[in-house]
Amino acid sequence: MAAFVFTALVSAAGSHGLSISARDSFYPPGLNHTTFISNTSLGTFGGLYTAPPTPDDAYNYCSMPHPHPDAYLRPPPVANHSVSARLVYLEYLQRHQRRTPYNIFPGGENQPYHCDSLHAHVYVAPSSQGPAPIPVYGRAYSDPSNPFLATYVNGSCQYPQLTIGGFLDGYQHGRDLRAVYGDLIPSSPDEDGGKKIWLRSSNSALTQGSAGGVLRGIWPDHHGPLPLHQQASGIDTVDQGFSCSAQSDVLSTIESTPLWNEHLTVTKSLRSRLATMFDADTSSWTSTFDHFADNFQARLCNGYELPCRVQNGSQCATRAQADEVFRAGDWEWNYWWRNNANATLYIQLVEGLFIGEIVRHLEAVQQGASELVYSHNFVHDGDLGPILGALGIKALRWPGMGSNIAFEIWYNRETSASELYARVLYSGHAIETIHGTLDWIPLSSLISILQPFIPEDIISMCQSS
Structure with a gap:
């Protein structure tokens, strides 16, 4: 977008971006420039960081919008009756x-931090014969005699762990998916021997706990356990589960460019102030905004205040500093996965195998070779970011809690059985990309968009560093 258009939008936004429309908050036009970070008038560019989350269709880091019965629209050609089509497949990805x-x-x-209102169950059970276990749960506590507690955090939580608010968000997320896609998703997960659904998560308790809430919302009357598929942790194709030294090599190249260094220059003062205030002067805290943003986001999303220095309660992070941290975090995510010369290679190395799994699901539907109608993957921001980058999203803000991508496949009744169309929803709305808005395109076109990000030989690529 031309600079004068961006300036006009900023002026209209005011100090907190209040005049920015809900959907525009997902696509800041200046996100490729470091001025997005340094321009304090942007505030959060319409983004929300609050608990409990507000019922808004805007970018809401704490609880991202998702397909919702009050806002869901069918593809334009279906909605205006120019074609007669039915939804035949849904591939759904979401962050915890x-x-x-x-x-x-x-x-x-x-x-x-207090987590007493949520029980983190940790038990196993025989698949058939054998004694039923007692359903034990982990209950975190702080021992005042522990000498390390003084430089940690008091309370009854693990770090990280799902919060009660997160669990309830997930339950509502599932209820809304049932309301939107109830004609497609089987009424019971056991229907046809469970062959119509595929449920997958990473090896993280965060994604597994989220799955429990979301799936209960989808199937409120189901009794008994469900299989949540996971690959072995050492070779998992999500959450960077497999070892690949080339990933860090390419990331080092990405973070050595003039534009990356420019972003470090414009944030030098902020990083220095925060590092001094919170004794966080190591490279893990100051080389990117990942750690500061994570700490601030978790506080605000769960109803806590921004932090103050333990040794001096009058030294506290301000909301203006937090807003700049969040803008810098968005800039970094957009740079990693969209706005650098090595983005395609980096996506191939980090997420290419999982993108390949998604494409194989889509190809099976295309070929009429699959009984699946619904696949649900519980993953992480580090999975959604590169997939959104592969789709060519117009601007990539940090994928917030519960971020979601829905690949919908539609069968056009008015043509041959091979005529399948796709659309891709990001947080409940058709995603805006460099390829246009993906609201109604041939399935073959969607596969062609994703295909270049699938590595031909990941073993060789990972060993070539």
Whole structure:
């Protein structure tokens, strides 16, 4: 977008982006430029960071919008009756729901986190014969005699772990998916021996816990356990589960460019102030905004205040600083997966195998070789980011909690059986990309968009560094 258009939009936005439309909040026109970070008038560019989440269709990091019965629209040619078509397949990807932070300040945290209202079940059971286990759950606690507690965080949580708000978000997420896609999703997961559905997660308790809430919302009357498929942790094709030294080599190249260094320059003062305030001056805290953003996001999304220095309660992060951290985090995600010369290679190395799995599902539908009608994958922001990059999203903000991509496949009744169309929804709406809005395109075109990001020989690529 031309610079004058971006400037006009910024001026209209005001200090907190209040005049930015809900859908525009997903696609900041200046995200390729470091001025997006330094321009304080942008605020959060219409993004929301609040708990409980507000019922808004805007970019809401704490609980991203998803297909919802009050807002869901059929593809335009179907809605205007120019074609007669029915939905035949849904491939659904989502990030886990909101949680506690991964990253605890080296100097400790000034507020305790409480997770007593959620039971983190941790037990196994025989698949057939054998004694039934007691359904034990992990109950975190803080021992005041533990000498490490002074520089950690008090309370009753693990870091990270799903929060009660995250679980309830997931349950509503599932209820809404049932309301939107109830004609496609089997009324019972056991229908036809379970052959119509495929449920998958990473090896993380976060995705598994989210699955429990979402799937209960989809099947409120189901009794008994469900298989949630996971690959072995050492070779998992999601959540960077397999070892590949080329990933870090390419990332180092990406983070050595003039534009990356420019973003470090414009944020130098902010990084220095935060590093001093929270004793967080190591490279893991200052080389990117991942850690600061994660800490701030987790606080705001679960009803806590922005942090203050443990040793001096008058030294606190301000909302203006948090907004700049969030803008910088969005810029970094857009740069990693969209706006650098090595984006395609980096996506191939990190997420190409999983993209290949998705494409194989789509090709099986295309060839009439699959009984599946619904596949649901519970993964992470680090999975959704590269997939959105592969789709060519127009601007990529950090995929928030519960972020979701829906690949819908439609059969056009008015043509031959091979005439299948696709659309891709991001957070409930047709995604805007460099290929146009993916609202009604031949399935073959969608496969062609994704195909270049599937590595031909990932073993050789990973060993070539």
